[in-house]
Amino acid sequence: SEASHYKSAATNPLTIHLQSCIRHHRVSYSEMRMHHLPSGRRRVHSDIKLPRLKPKPITKKNNQPTKTISNDPEGDAYVARAHEEQRLRCMKHRNMKITEELEKVKSKDLLHEWKEDYRSTQQQLRRKRLVKGKDYQEAVAQAPFGIDPHYISVMDKDQQEFVEKAIRYESRRNRSPESAMRDEEERRIRDRQVQERIREITGKIIKRRGEVRGNASDEKRQAEVELRELRKLETEIKQRRTQIDTRFKAYTGDVKARKKL
Known part of the structure; x- marks a missing residue:
């Protein structure tokens, strides 16, 4: 029994591999394959072979794409x-x-x-x-x-206009010559003040353009101040113009406007 044990150990590839590792020798895979495994460890092969379903390719004709025909039409339909x-x-x-x-x-x-x-x-x-x-x-x-x-x-619109005209006429009629002259003198003084302010602002603008330019922020601030003053003058001039127009219409009776209408 001991002899048979050593005999089986000598024929066992695992024992041979361990002995070679101890002796610092490598055993190749081909050498190990030369020693056949025992019959108990062999892989069992069955005699039943299942057919493999492979699609049958169709060769190209006239540069058209190939089509595959499957052997399972029911699966393809599903x-x-x-x-x-x-x-x-x-x-x-x-x-x-x-x-x-x-x-x-x-x-x-x-x-x-x-x-x-x-x-x-x-x-x-x-x-x-x-x-x-x-x-x-x-x-x-x-x-x-x-x-x-x-x-x-x-009152309708015509009646309201008639009443407003009557009020304006009465206010002009009740004024004395002294009050009329005083109002006219005040208007002239106001016009002269506006003209002087316009000349002053335009002179400052021309003078500032001729001088050497300094800091940009100072220039911007000065320009904003001048622009505000010019806008104030513009509003005063518009108010003065409307006053002159109303006085002219009241004096002439707005003859041109009625002719146009």
């Missing part, structure tokens, strides 16, 4: 049906999103149209109420509280 269902599901989801967006846009358009229609109807009603002779009296008569139409009399 895969094609699954792909078609997935495509239809994606298309349905996409169509639902498109319909939702269209509904939102449609609702916005309808709301905008409703607002425009309401605004136009309100404008038409307002124009109907502003008929000559019925603009204010009709609104007062239709007010939601007690009104006596004979007690309240609302």
Whole structure:
């Protein structure tokens, strides 16, 4: 039994590998393969062989792409049906999103149209109420509280203009010659002051342009001050011009404007 043990150990490739490692010798894989494994450790091979399904390629003709023919038509039909269902599901989801967006846009358009229609109807009603002779009296008569139409009399635009002209005429008529001369002298003094300020500001601007330029911030500050003064003068000149125009119209009776009308 001991001899058989040593004999089996000598024939065992694992024992040979350990002995070679102890002796500092390497054993190649081919040498190990030369010693066959015992019959108990051999891999069992079955005699049943399953056929492998490989697609049959079709050779190219006229530079067209090759097509593969599968040996499993039922599996191909199942895969094609699954792909078609997935495509239809994606298309349905996409169509639902498109319909939702269209509904939102449609609702916005309808709301905008409703607002425009309401605004136009309100404008038409307002124009109907502003008929000559019925603009204010009709609104007062239709007010939601007690009104006596004979007690309240609302003036139209022509009557208001007539009253304003009468007030202006009375104010000019009641003035004495001394007050008129005093007002005229004050206007002349104001005009001279405005002219002097204009000359002063323009002289400063011309002088500053001729001088050597210093710091940019100082130049900007000075320019802003001059601009504010010029704007004040502009407003005063406009007020003076309107006063002159009103005086001229009151003196001439606005003959040119009436001729144009």
